[in-house]
Amino acid sequence: MSAKIEDPPLSQSHFAKFEDFTPNADAPFEHEFTRLASSQDWIPGSQRFTRERTIAMREEIAVHYFPGSQTVDLSEEEKxxxxxxxxxCHTETSVNKEVRNK
Structure with missing residues (x-):
């Protein structure tokens, strides 16, 4: 039996931290980050762009897969x-792609 992980509230998203940017919870990460970078004038390939993308990825993974990790240290079981x-999640995505390609 697999546990269903619910999406966190939009207010916890990394993208919600920026003023004058309205996140779209249904958009994929790359699309949202591209929109955010454009709104903040981060130039693709620049050091700032790369640093902000790394921060965004880390925070989004933590919020979606390691809830509570921002406020407390997780136990080994929680990790x-x-x-x-x-x-x-990655396995389901890979399997779905294989099924569609047949």
């Missing part, structure tokens, strides 16, 4: 659950 959920 394991997060990694399992992350792997499960």
């Amino acid at each position: 394991l659950q997060g990694y399992r959920a992350l792997c499960h």
Whole structure:
């Protein structure tokens, strides 16, 4: 039996931290980051762009797969659950692509 991980509230998203930027919870990460970078005048390939993208990825993964990790240290069991959920999500995506390509 697999545990369903619910999306966190939009207010916890990294993208919600920026004024004058309205996140779209249904958009993929790359699309949202591209919109955010454009709104903040971050030049693709620049050091600032790369640094901000790394921060955004780290925070989005933490919010989605390791809830509570921003405020407390996670137990080994909680970390394991997060990694399992992350792997499960990747496996489902890969399987769905294979099925569509047949």
